[in-house]
Amino acid sequence: MTQVANEASQAFSVSIQASDFDLRVEQDILTRGRGDIGAVVSFTGLVRDFNQRPDVVALTLEHYPGMTERSLERLITEARERFPLTGVRIIHRVGRLEPGDNIVLVLVASAHRQAAFAGCDFLMDHLKSRAPFWKKEHTATGDYWVRERSSDREALERWHPESVVTAEGEAVSPFAEQHKADDSLAEASSEERQSALATPKFSGES
Secondary structure, eight states, X not given: OHHHHHHHHHHEEEEEEXXXXXXXXXXXXXXXXXXXXXXXXXXXXXXXXXXXXXXXXXXXXXXXXTHHHHHHHHHHHHHHHHSOEEEEXXXXXXXXXXXXXXXXXXXXXXXXXXXXXXXXXXXXXXXXXXXXXXXXXXXXXXXXEOOOOHHHHHHHHTTOOOOEEOTTSOEEOTTXXXXXXXXXXXXXXXXXXXXXXXXXXXXXXX
């Protein structure tokens, strides 16, 4: 029983690390000895040399150990509740990275390709907007903290079509208040973010 439980936990795992990863190695680990996997969908995110400004030379990613891992584990749980997945591997790098470097790897396995594609899409949309990472971009003209883009918010909200109607008759996304908080945190210092996140509420929390 213990061996089965260990194998199940290894099929769904998260790593936050400064070191690089190898897609082929990670997929081999995820699928080795498995006969129930019919499809594996992967996403690898890379550092671009442009974003809010056209001269990005590097970026620095920050996180809070323990809290970030738990947040990603909750995202995996949500994905498993929506789709029949047989394995998920998420690796997210932190520290200073340069254009062309790998940032994130999401591997999703299922018996069928539709679930694998949907599960990977779901996880990436939530990872982009709800996972507690902070990104500072370094450019030839200065450094700045990166805010969430409206396109990322829209991608997230398509998974949660429910909205709240205010007294004025305005439809408000259930994530509206969280978006405001995220914008404030993006401009806060490391100490201020740590204080604000003492009792965090990210996707998967009530």
